[in-house]
Amino acid sequence: QMQLQQWGAGLLKPSETLSLTCAVYGGSFSGFYWSWIRQPPGKGLEWIGEINHGGSTHYNPSLKTRVTISVDTSKNQFYLKLSSVTAADTAVYYCARGGLDPSRDGWFDPWGQGTLVTVSS
């Protein structure tokens, strides 16, 4: 059964860069799209972007200028970097597996456990 385990710094100062890692265990890494999704405290879900094993990416235009998602297929890991963070970026960040073909199966399952990232001076 596939599991996603994520980690990264939980407390940042304004203007710093958020960096998170998601490792995939127990299943195929190749072929799938891998997403990052965030949830501010007490609020709803926002899709950040995705990458596949070949490095093809799609980003949310609302964050595109600050987001980089990358992948290391040798480690079955993918990464999120979000630059110039502000308090508005405070959220629980999740990694999740998308589908093989985004035009057909772009739902998210499974998900990582979530990482709370707080931006505060």
Added chain:
Amino acid sequence: DIQLTQSPSFLSASVGDRVTITCRASQGISSDLAWYQQKPGKAPKLLIYAASTLQSGVPSRFSGSGSGTEFTLTISSLQPEDFATYYCQQLNSYPRTFGQGTRLEIK
């Protein structure tokens, strides 16, 4: 961006009740919709994809229907473990978007 609007935003119900949550899309999305359940402090869990296909392991009391712009999630007989927040998500186009959520609480 495709906007998804869920109704109601808050729902109070009793064990054994039948409940329905609606998700309306700002434009047609065929059957490209998924539903998730989220409990406090936990990641969302996929319940239904392609509008009406039950994810493996999800109880059959959950069902989904709809296409185009209007979709529903129905729980036929509420169980104590069903009290949670539910989200719809469209996978028709980028960026992927979610509804604002429906919080289901015990009456």
